[in-house]
Amino acid sequence: MPGTRQRRTRGEGERLRAELVAAAIDLLLEPQPLPAPSLRAIARACGVAPSAVYMHFASQDALNYAVITELFGRLRADLDAADPEAASPAERLDALLGAYLTWAENHPGAYQLLFERPDPLDTEGEGPGLDLLDRLARLLPDTDPQARRATALRIWCAVHGVASLRIHKPSAPWAATARSDARALVAGLAGLLADT
Amino acid sequence: MPGTRQRRTRGEGERLRAELVAAAIDLLLEPQPLPAPSLRAIARACGVAPSAVYMHFASQDALNYAVITELFGRLRADLDAADPEAASPAERLDALLGAYLTWAENHPGAYQLLFERPDPLDTEGEGPGLDLLDRLARLLPDTDPQARRATALRIWCAVHGVASLRIHKPSAPWAATARSDARALVAGLAGLLADT
DNA sequence: TGTACATCAGTGAACGCGCGTTCACTGATGTAC
């Protein structure tokens, strides 16, 4: 493989440095997949041989898929538990966002796996994201379903931004709570204030 | 290592399945670090032997650090280039957010490396995030510097949420542009509308 | 009641892979005398 490149002449060795950095940046043009815990690490944590995993899962992908499904189920259960069904839509929305943020804070790695990764291909149309969107949309006052979807997406963006940044930049000067940050962002969206 | 665990009796084999999933979820309690491109992959892309990297970098970490620094410099340059310095603060803020979102869209892997990863330890206090925060804060009308920081953080959350979700959930029903989503979220923040 | 057998829930060794890192080397280019 070396030989593709002609060797630098005497003073130009420094150029490889810049080329290496540039090559790395080129490699970063496509999104980088977040790695899930390794099959061996999971087996180790269970006190079991790696090959034992294959008794229950056809491959690492199948195991990951099961993990994601389970995580999504737990998140959904948490959101259900936090939902004051008798309250007003605005209050329910607020409770939903709070539960979402709490879950993200308590399960950072899991949050990343669900929301900082492309959905597995066979989840198309019913991944964690789209389900959450519907849940949000149902609580919005707009009558136009299209506007509702758009607003729900924006709320999701806001709350995801709060959750994600707090996970990755813990040393930022966070003054308020995650929930109040989310509230401040969501409060301004058209049609939401009118309903409160 | 196996032996820690007693073998299941006859009908209970299915329980390992649940234990494996639970163990994986336990492992996901701590945040998962996004991997940077491997040293060997970078060397390969340059047509150079892996060991040649060590002529310019003491370790993989040093290379990664240089990559992150360079990426951050490029982002900053893009933001500078997009800044209409003669315009009003509100217009400059809008331009800044637009440039940020464009950069994220055009360099998804790089965006992840900068903003979906903890800052390298020796960057504490001047990482991409905090720099960006100052930049935002300077464009805000609030006089109280503390309120300005808080608002800047919220804006960052909003715009990060839009950038990040678009990268990871491309199949969501994105109707508007990233920029208009960010605008809608930011527009409602206290003190911003008054300035426009 | 005893025994042969099937099944279940795994084990353990091995494979090939890519990884970061080391180390001795090589061959062209410049410099000293």
Place this chain on the structure above:
DNA sequence: TGTACATCAGTGAACGCGCGTTCACTGATGTAC
């Protein structure tokens, strides 16, 4: 002007590691006769 030598910009083979996956096996537990 020629030649010995130092330096520069790398190469190439090797190391030990963790990984996903395979395969032949093992030993306890239940079932059939």
